[in-house]
Amino acid sequence: MRVSTTFWQIHPTPFLTSVFSQNKMFFSPAMHVSKTPPFAGTDRGQQLFQAHCGGVWRAFTLVFALAFTLGCGATPPAYFRLNMVEATKQHLTTQQEEQVSTVLLAMFGTPDEPATLPEMGLDAAKLKLAAGPVRSDIVGRKNGLYREHCAHCHGITGDGLGPTSAFLNPYPRDYRPGVFKFKSTERADKPTHADLLRILHNGIAGTSMPSFALLSAAQIDALAEYVKYLSMRGETELSLMRAFFELDDDAAGKLPQTREFLVTETLAVAAAKWQGASAAQIAVPPMPADIELVDSIAKGRALFYGEKANCVKCHGVTGLGDGQANDYDDWNKAIVEADKELTGGERRAQEAQTSGMSPDELKEHREQIAWLEKFTRVLDGDALKPRTIPPRNLRQGVYRGGRRPLDLYYRIHAGINGAPMPAGKGTIPPEDIWHIVNYIRSLPYEFDGELGADRPLVARDRF
Secondary structure (H helix, E strand, O other): OOOOOOHHHEOOOOOOOOOOOOOOEOOOHHHHEOOOOOOOOOOHHHHHHHHHHHHHHHHOHHHHHHHHHOOOOOOOOOOOOOOHHHHHHOOOOHHHHHHHHHHHHHHHEOOOOEOOOHHHOOOHHHHHHHOOOOEEOOOOOEEOHHHHHOHHHHOOOOOOOOOOHHHOOOOOOOOOOOOOOOOOEOOOOOOOHHHHHHHHHHOOOOOOOOOOOOOOHHHHHHHHHHHHHHHHHHHHHHHHHHHHHHOOHHHOOOOOOEHHHHHHHHHHHHHHHHHOOHHHEOOOOOOOOOOOHHHHHHHHHHHHHOOOOOOHHHHOOOOOOOOOOOOOOHHHHHHHHHHHHHHHHHHHHHHOOHHHOOHHHHHHHHHHHHHHHHHHHHHHHHOOOOOOOOOOOOOOOOOOOOOOHHHHHHHHHHOOOOOOOOOOOOOOOHHHHHHHHHHHHHHHHOOHHHOOOOOOOOOOOOO
């Protein structure tokens, strides 16, 4: 994986300015960013050691040499990866990448020392329990829960690029866009805290996401809080990167340094989506009580195969999920579109006739070539190979968002955010959604004779 050097151009000590006045600058890049790394040519562990322990190091050289000879060495601190795919798509300069990194460091701290602002609405004690390296305190309470249980799949940054991610199907979730699939809220809204707790406790059936039911309630609660923290940080990062396009000509390519822009207009907007999640919960009417289950299933079957719900378009006439096989979820689709942009740019660059170009045109052409080369490296190092997302095989009775009737109602009503599964809200009445739920739950046990003569027999062993 490609590791951005931008972070190392920021002095390692995390900071939170005490200047929160509306009339003062929120942060000063000049105070925290060096154009040249302060310890060029040395490894990261040596940089930190010399920065913070130089005097002691000189006094106790022999003692430390003996310690390292015996295998006792410090682990370099973890760092958040910059979203290089987005930064490259937005054509950010190195200086602009540094600005984004500096702001994020000020607001969110580091993986070992997370920071919070009141606008985030996050519990710092819970974040401390989840963050940092795996360790136990003096009373045996475990810390570093995210690093221990989650980072190998979801990555330190929450970008879904952990060391095991490329071997998993589906890929682990990338939290940074703030898009979550399985929840009790409307399609575009964030999950509630209870939704995150449920996923962590139950896992996601049919995927590599396990159940963490063996953890204590406090530990699961801390992990849920940390997921919100990573997602909030990722959305803030995206907003900052995209803000460069809206800068005035006299801004000289620099983000505004005011609290109003950085906190009120950027961070607080991302945080408010999480804080308002509970109000966006789907109101679920009771299941119709005036109809027999067998009749409800029959109505659901008619809706499933009919034009109104049209479930067969994706899930197929057999319900095996073979209606279509060429679509992507939003995370993979973003990489597919980036690949297309890269391919198109390469083709245009190859077809360009440089012999007749003016000096300005030639300069622009060379800059485009350099950008294409950079984008190629970024996609190779910071993105996984896109995979299609097959519709669910409903004959298996395995439902990733939960197998309760209520869970299935949520999926049909709101659809699945980030996936091709559409919302039935507005087109399918609530009572009909319940009929479809009952039919879906009956599919693993449906006899072939119930399908009708015009429908194929079901191969139930498709996975």
